[in-house]
Structure formats: C-alpha cells, structure tokens
Amino acid sequence: xxxxxxxxxxxxxxxxxxxxxxxxxxxxxxxxxxxxxxxxxxxxxxxxxxxxxxxxxxxxxxxxxxxxxxxxxxxxxxxxxxxxxxxxxxxxxxxxxxxxxxxxxxxxxxxxxxxxxxxxxxxxxxxxxxxxxxxxxxxxxxxxxxxxxxxxxxxxxxxxxxxxxxxxxxxxxxxxxxxxxxxxxxxxxxxxxxxxxxxxxxxxxxxxxxxxxxxxxxxxxxxxxxxxxxxxxxxxxxxxxxxxxxxxxxxxxxxxxxxxxxxxxxxxxxxxxxxxxxxxxxxxxxxxxxxxxxxxxxxxxxxxxxxxxxxxxxxx
Numbered sequence: 177x178x179x180x181x182x183x184x185x186x187x188x189x190x191x192x193x194x195x196x197x198x199x200x201x202x203x204x205x206x207x208x209x210x211x212x213x214x215x216x217x218x219x220x221x222x223x224x225x226x227x228x229x230x231x232x233x234x235x236x237x238x239x240x241x242x243x244x245x246x247x248x249x250x251x252x253x254x255x256x257x258x259x260x261x262x263x264x265x266x267x268x269x270x271x272x273x274x275x276x277x278x279x280x281x282x283x284x285x286x287x288x289x290x291x292x293x294x295x296x297x298x299x300x301x302x303x304x305x306x307x308x309x310x311x312x313x314x315x316x317x318x319x320x321x322x323x324x325x326x327x328x329x330x331x332x333x334x335x336x337x338x339x340x341x342x343x344x345x346x347x348x349x350x351x352x353x354x355x356x357x358x359x360x361x362x363x364x365x366x367x368x369x370x371x372x373x374x375x376x377x378x379x380x381x382x383x384x385x386x387x388x389x390x391x392x393x394x395x396x397x398x399x400x401x402x403x404x405x406x407x408x409x410x411x412x413x414x415x416x417x418x419x420x421x422x423x424x425x426x427x428x429x430x431x432x433x434x435x436x437x438x439x440x441x442x443x444x445x446x447x448x449x450x451x452x453x454x455x456x457x458x459x460x461x462x463x464x465x466x467x468x469x470x471x472x473x474x475x476x477x478x479x480x481x482x483x484x485x486x487x488x489x490x491x492x
Contacts, residue, residue, distance in 0.1 A: 177201065179259075180478050181224055185233030185249060187242040188450050191266065192232040194467035199475060204229075208245055216241065218248045225257040230305075230474050235269030236426070236449040243269050243292065247299040254300030262303040262477065263296055264470060266448035267402075267424045271310035293317035305473050307448055307466065308401045308423040323483050325473055327423040327446050328357075329490045330464050332364055334444060335397065339419065345395035346370050348387075348412060358399050370396075374408055391415040403445075406431040409438065417441045424448050425461070432458045 183204040184192030196203045205221030231253070233246040246263060253261045273288035289311070296304065297320055304322040309315065315322040335342050342365065349358040349371040362369035370389020385408070396415035402424035403409070411418050418440050425445030427435075435443050435458050443458070445451060446466045455461045472491040476483045 177475070177478060179227050180230070181222070181227045181258075182230045182232065182474070183220070183249060183253075185231065185242060185245050187237050187245075188232070188234040188266070188448075190450060190452075191234065191447055191467055191470075194465065195232060195264075195471045195474065198468055198471035206249065208249075216245050216248055218245065218252050220249070220252050220256060223256075224253050226259050228478050229253045229258040229261045230264055231261065232264040232266075232470075234266045234448055235271075236267055239269050243295075247295055250296070250299040250301050260302045261300055262305060262474075263301045264305045264474065266307050266466070266470065268292075268306045268309055268314065271314060274311040274314055289314050290317045303477065305470065305477070307446075307470070310401055323473060323477070325469055325483070326487055327448075327464070327466055327469075328361060328364075329486070329488055330446065330466055330469065331399070331421050331444075332361065333490050334421070334464050335365065338442075339395060339397070341395050341417070342397075343367065345397050346389065346391045346412075346415075348372065348389070348391065348396050348398045350374075350398055350400050350408060350410070354400055357401065361399055368394075370412070372410060372412075385410050387412055395419070397421060402426055403443075404431065405429045406434045406438075409434070411439050419444065422446075425451060425454070427454050435460055 181204045182196050182201055183206045186208055207219045209217050231249050250261050270288040270292045276283055276285050302320055307325045308327050309324050315324055345367050347358045347362040347369045349355050351374050355371055358369045373386045373388055375384045391412040392414035394415055396412045396418045398420040400422050403422045404426045419442050420440050421444045423446050440460055442462050443460050444462045446464045451463050468491045469486055473483050
C-alpha cells in the first residue's frame, strides 16, 4: 500500500502493532517524551509529506496525557505536509459526557465529548475512526467524517463459537440506553432479550434495579458498550449461566474484585483497551481481538472503498 504511514501513540502500542502487521506495514518512527514540567513533546522520525497518515491512540490509561499526545501528533503530521491525517481512536475519551441532564446540578454539566471533537478538528484531523461510541450522536459533534465501527460482528462470532447453549440464551441490556444494541444482537441470533431498569442517585451509584424480561433456566448474556467500576452490574436470578460481553473494559477502582466475586462464567472484552495486567488478576476476563476490523477499515479508507461491510462482517 503506497503513500500510507501508521503511527502509534503510547496508550496501546500492542494494538497498533497488530494493525500494522495485519496491513503488512511497519509502524512509523515517533518519539514521545515529557519535559521536566510535564509538557508532552512529540518528534515524528520520518517524512510524512504527501502521505496518508493514520495515528492509533486509544482513550485509556492516563487519558488526559494520551489525548494531548494524540492532538500534538496530529498537528505535527499536519504541519509536516501530510495529505490526510486520520485519528484511529478505538475507545473515544470523554464519550460519557455527551449531553446535559435535565435535573439539578447536571443541567450545568459540560458536554466534554463535543469539546474533544472540536480539539481534534482544530488540531488538524481530517477523519476519525472509532468503535462503539457510547452515544452515537457524538458523530454529529464533528464537521469531519467519522466512521463509528461496531464490535457486534466479532461479539456474535464469539457467542456462536464459545457458548454451546447460545440458542437457549437471553441477551440482557444492563440499562435502557443499551436496548438498541441488545435487540440488534438478539435479532441476529434469533433469541429473546431483556433489560435491567436502573434508578441512579448519582454517577457510578445505583439505587435500585429491576429486570424486565425472562431469563429463568436460560443462559443470560449481558451486553454493554463499556464497564468502568462494575458497580451497576447485577446477575439475573434464575439464569443457568451468566456471561458479560463488553466493547470497552475500563475496569477502574474495585471493578476487578467485583468481577472475581460475581458469578459470571466469563467477562469478555475487546482489546480497544489493554487488558494484559487485568487478566493477571482476574481469570474470568477473556479478550476478543478487533485489530483486524480496524486494519480493514484503514485499508478500505486508504483505497477509497466502503467500510459499511464491516458493520455486519468480521474480516477473515
């Protein structure tokens, strides 16, 4: 593939390397460091003049540092005369801050996802590739093209290959916001779905939960776009087995101990966020590799092909 360069930020170099290997390319040379006052410095180690540049940086770990690093890398490539700069952001940072709520102090909350969108555009990004945005309206925060890929085809493949009783399962959404996601998966598998209604007092704190739907004597598969502290997870009673499948496994605070103490057969996440350290402390965590989906999106974008094929298929 001529006239293409792929650079990796420091947030998830393993995923970047897998994407480059899949495309048969070498990762571009880049040095990131911090000055003594903690300012980020980025040096692009090779020419990008006239090149189609892709920068892979996920919104995880030291999120603010990694976001700033991404913005500086985009700007460095842009002012070095790259023809197009695409930010590949597997897990979009600040995606949960996508709207103002109608009650109390939240009515004065910032819409930080829009701020991040503005920052990416101003830094010089021409195109965004991301996966399973927490709220699909974030695509509308940008004035540049955004390809929001879905982990759903890879999730369906994992369910069919790893859960023998999948034909007798119920897909469960842990909140009303994920109803559209679980109904799509349930339709594709031709099984039932249910949802958990949560009443929250404040963020990351749930007051009451009610299951709407039937999981008795069935395999329950909780499907969500992300899990952070896992405080709102609740194991449906009456199910024979319970699995949890997520796109973004953030797992901060006491999340790992909560998973270890819960009765899940497995907690399955994609590698949009590095999971190696967490897997050492939690044998229930399993990982679906989505590098081939991102690599194929990059290849199709570079060649001017449609990426909608990836919405329903996993590349071979």
